[in-house]
Amino acid sequence: MRKFKWSHLYLIFVFIILYVPIAYLVGFSFSDGDRMSHFSGFTFRHYGELFNDPRMIQIVLDTLLLALLSALIATIIGTFGAMAINSARRSVTKNTVLSLNNILMVSPDVIIGASFLIFFTALNIPLGFVSVLLSHIAFEIPIVVLMVLPKLRELPSSMLDAASDLGASDFQVLRDVTLPYIMPGIFSGFFMAFTYSLDDFAVTYFVTGNGFSTLSVEIYARARQGISLEINALSGVMFIFALVLVVGYYFIQQQQTAHKRKKGVR
Amino acid sequence: MRKKVNTAFYVPYGLWLLLFVIAPMLLIVYQSFFNINHQFTLANYATYFQSGTYLTMTFNSVWYAFVITVVTLLISYPAAYILHYMKHKQLWLLLIILPTWINLLLKAYAFIGIFGRDGGLNNFLGWFGIAPKQLLFTDAAFIFVAAYIEIPFMILPIFNGIEELDEGLVNASRDLGASPWQTFIHVTLPLTMSGVKSGVQAVFIPSLSLFMITRLIGGNRVITLGTAIEEHFLTTMNWGMGSTIGVVLIVTMFVIMFLTGERNKRRVKGGKHHA
Numbered sequence: 001m002r003k004f005k006w007s008h009l010y011l012i013f014v015f016i017i018l019y020v021p022i023a024y025l026v027g028f029s030f031s032d033g034d035r036m037s038h039f040s041g042f043t044f045r046h047y048g049e050l051f052n053d054p055r056m057i058q059i060v061l062d063t064l065l066l067a068l069l070s071a072l073i074a075t076i077i078g079t080f081g082a083m084a085i086n087s088a089r090r091s092v093t094k095n096t097v098l099s100l101n102n103i104l105m106v107s108p109d110v111i112i113g114a115s116f117l118i119f120f121t122a123l124n125i126p127l128g129f130v131s132v133l134l135s136h137i138a139f140e141i142p143i144v145v146l147m148v149l150p151k152l153r154e155l156p157s158s159m160l161d162a163a164s165d166l167g168a169s170d171f172q173v174l175r176d177v178t179l180p181y182i183m184p185g186i187f188s189g190f191f192m193a194f195t196y197s198l199d200d201f202a203v204t205y206f207v208t209g210n211g212f213s214t215l216s217v218e219i220y221a222r223a224r225q226g227i228s229l230e231i232n233a234l235s236g237v238m239f240i241f242a243l244v245l246v247v248g249y250y251f252i253q254q255q256q257t258a259h260k261r262k263k264g265v266r
Numbered sequence: 267m268r269k270k271v272n273t274a275f276y277v278p279y280g281l282w283l284l285l286f287v288i289a290p291m292l293l294i295v296y297q298s299f300f301n302i303n304h305q306f307t308l309a310n311y312a313t314y315f316q317s318g319t320y321l322t323m324t325f326n327s328v329w330y331a332f333v334i335t336v337v338t339l340l341i342s343y344p345a346a347y348i349l350h351y352m353k354h355k356q357l358w359l360l361l362i363i364l365p366t367w368i369n370l371l372l373k374a375y376a377f378i379g380i381f382g383r384d385g386g387l388n389n390f391l392g393w394f395g396i397a398p399k400q401l402l403f404t405d406a407a408f409i410f411v412a413a414y415i416e417i418p419f420m421i422l423p424i425f426n427g428i429e430e431l432d433e434g435l436v437n438a439s440r441d442l443g444a445s446p447w448q449t450f451i452h453v454t455l456p457l458t459m460s461g462v463k464s465g466v467q468a469v470f471i472p473s474l475s476l477f478m479i480t481r482l483i484g485g486n487r488v489i490t491l492g493t494a495i496e497e498h499f500l501t502t503m504n505w506g507m508g509s510t511i512g513v514v515l516i517v518t519m520f521v522i523m524f525l526t527g528e529r530n531k532r533r534v535k536g537g538k539h540h541a
Contacts, residue, residue, distance in 0.1 A: 007348040011358075014345045018365050018417065021376040024386055028379065036379025037389065081279030103287050108475035108519065110492040111512050114499050115290030118297050118509070138286035141279070201371055201478060202492075206499065219371040223482055227379060235372040242367035250360055 026239055029232035036227050046233035053230065056218070063215045066129070067197035070136035075190040077137070078144025079182070085145065086152040101142045112139060113206025120207060127209030135207050136197045143196060144189035151185030152178075184256050191249060294516075298509035310510040320494075324514060327490040330409065331473035337413045338469050339462065342420035346461075347454075349421070350428045359425065366418045374482045377411045378402065381483070403485025411483045412476055420465040427461020428454075463526040470526075471519050491515045 024036070032041035050056060081101070088094040104112060116138070120131045155178065163173045179186075201216035208217060215234075222231055301307045314320045345362075352358050365373070380386040381401040388398040401407055431454065439449040475492030486493075491511055498508030 007344075007351075010344055011348045011352070014341065014417070015361065017341075017414065018362070021373055021380060021414070022365060022368060024380055025372060025376040035384075037382060037384040037386070077278045077282060080275045081282070084276040084279055097283070100283050100287050103291070106471065106519065106523065108471055108492065108515060110475040110477060110495045111294065111515060112290070114495055114505075114508060114512055115294040116286075117499060118293045118505065119286075119290045122293065134286075138282065141282055141286075195367065199367075199369060201369075202475075205478075206496075216369060216371050219369065219375065220478055220482075223371065223375040223378065227382075231372070231375060235368070235376075238369060238372065242364065246360065246364055246367055 022235075022239065025232055026236045029229060029236040031229065034227070034229060036229070036232070046229045047236070049230050050233040050237070056230070056234070059213055059215055059218050062129075062212065063198065066133060066136060066214065067194050070133055070140055070197050071190050071193035074137045074140035074193045075144050075186060078141045078189060078193075079148050079186055081141065082145045082148035082152055082185075083178075085149060101145050103142075104139050105142045105146075109200070109202035110206075113203040116203065117206045127207055128212045131207045131209070132204055132212060132214070135203050136200065139200070139203060140193035140196050143192045144186075147189035147192060148182055148185040151182040155181050187252070191252075195245065291516075294509045294512050297505055298513050300506045302504045302506060307506075310506045313507065314510050314514070320511070323489050323494060324491060324518075326488075327474055327492075327494075328518065330405075330412075330488060330490060331470050334409055334412045334416065334473045335466055335470045337409060338416045338420045339466065341413070342417055342465065343424055343462070345417075346421045346424035346428055349425055359422075362418050362421050370415060371478065373415060374411060374479050377407070377414075377483055381407050402483065403487060405484070405488060408479060408484035408488050411479055412473060415479070416469040416473065419468045423464035423468060424458065424461040427458040427464075430461075431457050460527070467523060467526045470522050474515060474518060491518070 028036045028039065029046050030042050030044070031039045032043040032045065033039075085094055085097050085101070088097065112135075116131075116135050117127075120127060120134075125131055125134075159177055159181075160173055163177045168176065199216070200214075201220060204214050205217055205220065208214070213221075219231060219234070222228055298310055299306055299308065301309055349355055349358055349362070378385075382388070383398055383400065383402075385401075387401060392398065435453055435457065436449055439453045440446070444452065474490060475495075476490060477492035477496045480486065480488045480490055480493045491514065494511050495508050495515065498504045498511065
């Protein structure tokens with residue numbers, strides 16, 4: 001019994017470490033001072049500043065647009081890529097493509113950023129929104145493939161054969177059988193791609209020129225100049241956003257597993 | 267007919283593999299053979315291996331990554347283990363994952379405030395009569411913040427490893443008279459090693475290349491491989507030397523992947539990649 005308590009204490013300690021910085025950050029967003037020390041009176045002033053900062057709002061919109069667009073394109077390319085890998089007959093081909101697919105998953109971001117920078121410069125692609133968008137699509141594709149592939153493996157080939165035998169065209173099989181079946185995978189892929197994009201700093205930092213900025217890059221630039229409680233206000237907003245995303249994702253997953261259990265598919 | 271339709275679908279993915287996976291990797295190797303005046307040369311590698319600075323930097327970077335990984339592992343293993351025996355463990359796990367969804371830069375920024383001279387930690391220490399210290403821009407601060415960011419990425423694979431462990435084996439070991447400690451060393455730990463290895467891989471490689479933390483928290487005192495690459499690419503514009511260090515980083519990465527075993531799916535959420 002005594003041991004039990006100690007272990008709980010340890011876990012609480014870990015949670016405190018994990019959450020104190022976040023609480024500190026969000027807490028000071030309500031402080032009526034200009035520094036992250038000595039809380040001085042409650043205020044929403046910094047949130048007001050944040051919402052009246054046209055540059056910041058522009059960057060938030062750009063970041064969201066970038067994340068949605070890149071995730072959408074990456075999901076489409078990645079889903080077809082997963083189908084290609086799944087339909088490869090020789091296991092050597094399959095494994096080679098899968099290893100290549102995973103290269104961008106394991107490479108450190110600095111390497112991805114630096115090599116893309118060389119790549120864009122070699123092709124004379126100007127640095128800005130386009131180069132950032134292409135990079136984000138590029139590093140999001142492998143995660144989409146990894147999310148969709150297991151679903152494709154689960155898809156019984158008898159179902160596809162049955163559809164074909166009953167006279168469905170290839171397109172109809174894809175639209176009416178394959179896609180609905182793998183939809184949960186596609187959805188998680190899109191979701192992951194979206195959050196990868198929102199979160200990326202290093203790759204964007206390398207391939208963005210002077211004109212275009214994302215939230216991460218902007219926060220980095222401002223943080224290097226020192227404390228500004230507007231960033232704290234921003235983190236308060238982003239914490240709520242992350243909370244909504246996580247809870248949403250959690251429920252989707254719960255539903256999926258419940259769904260699976262009902263159908264008795266593992 | 268069928269073949270043609272399929273091929274058309276697969277073209278974008280194939281192009282992606284070619285243009286964004288294979289080409290950039292080849293380009294970074296190619297670039298490493300050019301000096302700042304775009305002349306072909308082996309000088310970058312010569313400089314790298316002959317000047318002590320680069321070798322020391324690499325050694326330091328690996329050392330820091332090692333320390334960060336060990337610290338993270340020591341905190342994470344017990345946490346994952348305890349988590350496994352909790353009620354509502356999925357909920358607790360979600361709480362572990364949640365911080366990884368907060369932008370990395372914001373977390374680093376929080377520590378600028380906490381470690382500042384009149385920041386939270388110094389205030390806290392002040393209650394115990396300890397005079398304010400310089401905390402920011404020290405090695406310890408760098409290691410702590412890096413470990414803080416990596417903890418969830420270590421807990422998650424270890425937790426999954428423990429979940430896969432057959433509880434019957436633990437019980438059998440206890441029934442056969444092994445002490446809890448013996449059971450842990452001879453049964454639990456070896457059987458959860460694959461989770462530990464994935465965790466180490468997921469922490470070590472990014473730790474080699476973290477550069478924004480070295481800048482914001484380490485105050486440029488700590489130079490990792492990532493910082494050096496960023497410096498060469500974006501500040502001194504010596505892409506050749508930057509690529510050479512990049513190649514070194516890639517080689518180091520493969521060595522680590524080889525040592526920790528191939529199986530890994532890299533921080534699939536809750537965990538995302540970052541530099």
